[in-house]
């Protein structure tokens with residue numbers, strides 16, 4: 352497909368998902384550092400369990416880079432218990448907090464000043480930060496227009512027929528970024544809507560008969576015989 356049909360399709364998907372699910376107001380979280388912590392904790396965890404772990408950190412008064420750096424690793428792991436993989440996530444959070452302190456003096460303003468691609472490379476060098484986590488941090492915590500790709504994005508787009516099943520992270524990201532204007536609000540909402548749709552309609556076993564995208568979707572049209 353050339354760029355225009357892709358642009359039209361992506362815009363149409365966005366408008367329909369927004370109308371169907373309503374605005375999702377992502378990312379849930381108070382302040383940039385809480386959003387970063389949430390982006391790490393949500394790896395292989397439901398948001399409900401992440402909220403419990405964030406609640407523990409807040410109640411203990413340690414939801415800041417400095418506190419995370421200073422506190423004992425086992426104590427931190429105990430607070431993260433509800434989010435699963437708590438020992439590993441404690442190490443990841445310590446690495447992230449160390450990076451924020453060493454490179455940016457715990458200042459989100461300094462993070463914002465940095466070139467987005469260079470910052471992304473640095474984030475990817477932190478223990479436990481992969482592409483999805485790095486892009487979520489860039490978009491939702493730092494305010495840079497990077498499209499976040501996850502398994503829901505891949506599943507929905509491949510069922511629709513816009514990408515191959517085995518499309519790479521970077522090719523899917525390019526598809527969105529080359530066809531949509533770099534608007535932080537729209538990228539934020541679009542990712543949230545895809546997560547919502549993948550959670551509630553285009554699930555492992557898709558419910559195409561109640562999907563707002565069915566007439567645009569190869570899988571949906573096959574399933575419904577239209």
Ligand code: SF4
Pocket residue numbers: 507510511552553554557558559560562563564565566568569570571572
């Ligand atoms: S029509 Fe079915 S397969 Fe296509 S996006 Fe909707 S739920 Fe998923």
